[in-house]
Amino acid sequence: MVTVSDAESTLKTIRSLMERATIYRTLSAPTSLCAGIFSLVLSLFVWLSFCQSTRFFIFLWLALAIVLSALNTLLLKRDARRRGEPFVSSGMKLALRGIIPPILAGASVTLFQLLGEPILTELIPLWMLFYGLTLLSTQEFAPSSIRKLGAAFIAAGLLTGLLASLWRLEGNSHFAALSMGLTFGLLHILYGLLTWSSKETSNGTGVNEGL
Amino acid sequence: MLDFDKLDKLIHEKGRLSIMTLLASRAEWPFQELKAQLNMSDGNLITHLRTLHQAGYVSLTKEKLERPQTRYALTAKGRSAFQEYLQLLEQIIQTGKGA
Known part of the structure; x- marks a missing residue:
């Protein structure tokens, strides 16, 4: 004989377990903090006008993106090993299927700009938008913080593009530095700090204790 | 207070209920991922999986990649039993609230 509250508790635990089992985090908190600080x-560096060339600006940020992607991959691999799961898990396969199209689109736009005369005030909002889309592409199984970060980048991309167009800021390196610092810098630091010690970063479901 | 006699005892055991819940959340689960998610020992997990397999609730596929791997999935019978179990839980709650 059990009570109705036992049945409710069991259903609640089943729901929680199913939700947590389908979550996959594509961006680790340490990577986010590193990304924010380096950004x-x-x-x-750009603000102080050590970077005069638009192409050099693009290559610097691309290099940072590649280094941080490698770091994120290493950390995800370490986490998977710690949990005893394969690195290329079903969660990762699902994530890759979602993130590859927006990443390819962003890379293509950058390449097209590099092939011509790159305009930073066009490229930077597009980077923010494609990065936001990349994060949002995992929203079906990502923790809510990733969805919020993605939405923040989409909003920032739209706002940056609007301001750059209205104020005619083409070639303004200070605007480029400020917009990159506020978004890829501060947003990543905020995300990293908020998720570092939150429950979302904990692994395992603790089912044995929960049920 | 309500009688839980109608509940499937095979599923209602907490370890097996956890396994059935995870198996219902994805098409299939490798043994190592199940173990990591549930924080169960190899022996405990294997015993529960064997019980569920013998009842026809779980199917297994053995693969030989770099190292042997066994993947588990719910059978149609298992999925139906799990759904019935959930429906019964909900009925118990509704009946209890209505009383």
Whole structure:
């Protein structure tokens, strides 16, 4: 004989277990913090006009993106090993299917700009939009913080593009530095700090204790 | 207070209920991922999986990649039993609230 509250508790635990089992985090908190700090340093470098060339600006940010992607991959691999799961898990396969199209689109736009005369005030909002879309492409199984970060990048991309167009800021390196620092810098640091010690980063479901 | 006699005892055991819940959330699960998610020992997990397999609730596929891997999935019978179990839980709650 059991009570109705036992049945409710069992159903609640089943729901929680199913939700947590389908979550896959594509961006680790340490990577996000590193991304934020390096982005701020790079933005400061541009702000102080150590970076005069538009192409050099693009290559610097591409290099940072590649380094941080490698770091994120290493950390995801380490986490998977710690949990005793394969690195290329079903969660990762699902994530890759979602993130590859927006990443390819962003890379293509960058390449097209590099082939011609790149305009930073066009490229930067597009980077924000494609990055936001990349994060949102995992929203079906990502924790809510990833969805919020993706939405923030989409909003920032739209706002940056609008401001750059209205104020005619083509070639303004200070605007480029400020917009990159505020988004890829501060947003990543905020995300990293908020998720570092939150429950979302905990692994395992603790089912044995829960049920 | 309500009688849980109608509930499938095979599923209602907490370890097996966890396994059935995870198996219902994805098409299939490798043994190592199940183990990591549930924090169960190899022996405990294998015993529960064997019980569910013998009841016809779970199917298994053995693969030989770099190292042997066994993947588990719910059978149609298992999925139907799990759905009935959930429906019964909901009925118990509704009946209890209505009383």
